[in-house]
Amino acid sequence: LTFFLSHLCAATVSPVLGTVAARWKHSLPDLTYDYGALEPHINAEIMQLHHSKHHATYVNNLNVTEEKYQEALAKGDVTAQVSLQPALRFNGGGHINHTIFWTNLSPNGGGEPQGELAAAINRDFGSFQALKDKMSAATVAVQGSGWGWLGFDKESGKLRITACPNQDPLQGTTGLVPLLGIDVWEHAYYLQYKNVRPDYVKAIWNVINWENVSERLQAAKK
Ligand SMILES: *[C@@H]1O[C@H](CO)[C@@H](O)[C@H](O)[C@H]1NC(C)=O
Ligand SMILES: *[C@@H]1O[C@H](CO)[C@@H](O)[C@H](O)[C@H]1NC(C)=O
Ligand SMILES: *[C@@H]1O[C@H](CO)[C@@H](O)[C@H](O)[C@H]1NC(C)=O
Ligand SMILES: [Fe+2]
Numbered sequence: 001l002t003f004f005l006s007h008l009c010a011a012t013v014s015p016v017l018g019t020v021a022a023r024w025k026h027s028l029p030d031l032t033y034d035y036g037a038l039e040p041h042i043n044a045e046i047m048q049l050h051h052s053k054h055h056a057t058y059v060n061n062l063n064v065t066e067e068k069y070q071e072a073l074a075k076g077d078v079t080a081q082v083s084l085q086p087a088l089r090f091n092g093g094g095h096i097n098h099t100i101f102w103t104n105l106s107p108n109g110g111g112e113p114q115g116e117l118a119a120a121i122n123r124d125f126g127s128f129q130a131l132k133d134k135m136s137a138a139t140v141a142v143q144g145s146g147w148g149w150l151g152f153d154k155e156s157g158k159l160r161i162t163a164c165p166n167q168d169p170l171q172g173t174t175g176l177v178p179l180l181g182i183d184v185w186e187h188a189y190y191l192q193y194k195n196v197r198p199d200y201v202k203a204i205w206n207v208i209n210w211e212n213v214s215e216r217l218q219a220a221k222k
Contacts, residue, residue, distance in 0.1 A: 025063055028056050029099055037107040041203040043192045051102070054187050058094030065091055097147060100216075101181050106209035113210040117217050124159040131161075132205060135182070138163040140198050145185040148201075150213070151176035152220040177220040180213045 031051060036044035065087045072080035112128050113121060125131040131150070138161050139148025146165040153160050153176055160176060182204060189200035 026059050026066075026095055028052075028059050029102065031102050033105075033107050038105060038207045041206045042105075042189075042200075046187075046189065046191050049191070050183075050187055051098075055095070055098040058091045058098065061087065062091035062095050097178075097181055097183070100178055101183050103212045104180050104209055105204075105207050106212070107207065109209040110206040111210065113213065115214065117210065117214040120159050120217065131159075135161050136198075136201050136205075139182045139184055139201050142184050147184065148182040149176070149178050150180040151178050152217060153177075154220070157221075177216070179216045179220065180208065 028051070031047075034044075035047040035051070038047060065084055069081065069084050069088065072078075072084060112118065118128065121128055121131050125134060135148055135150060142148065142163045143165050146163060148163045149161065151160050151162060152158075155175060159179070162176060182201060184197055184201070186195075189197065193200040193203075
């Protein structure tokens, strides 16, 4: 799991994922808050569908794909293994992205980051407001479905913003550890914000769980 996490935007998924994953079946993680708890910023209907339908579908399809992958491995069928990789990447990526996303949000969220995270933001972006402006702009600009990410670049020790369109994972971001993700697939906002993605991105800052982002930064630095 750790391997895959740190290669979110990588162009390929290592076949290792299939072997490692055989040891467990993936399951839909529970939310630590109610579907309605993020209102008025994200409404209950969106949260319920997003978690219990969209995320659950990624998990089910990941399970099914991994089973097929195991069979292909057992048979030594390389062609089948290769052809299963896009589905592994899509459903594995969806499962991981959403698992991070739920913990990045909290009914007690919003406000400003504290401590080391705040210092790193000031160092790498100038100010918290500058981070929000830059990440909002990058996220709003994603073409079609995709995600905006704040990540930790282990090589430089710096925070970085990157935006990944659905069909076109960025290659250059290999090694970027995800700290904060903003889902801008339409299923994440359409029922409440219609096609006005910028309003959704503006509102989501009110429910960001900065403590979780800080914890992730601590973990990434180890
Ligand atoms: C994972 O897949 C198995 C079968 O492939 C299924 O029984 C299980 O319910 C799935 N888990 C989730 C959370 O969907
Ligand atoms: C998961 O996030 C990565 C990085 O933003 C992105 O390339 C990928 O398309 C996402 N997958 C899904 C299913 O959301
Ligand atoms: C926050 O992130 C960490 C990963 O560093 C995760 O293990 C934890 O469950 C999250 N906590 C909450 C409250 O979301
Ligand atoms: Fe989503």
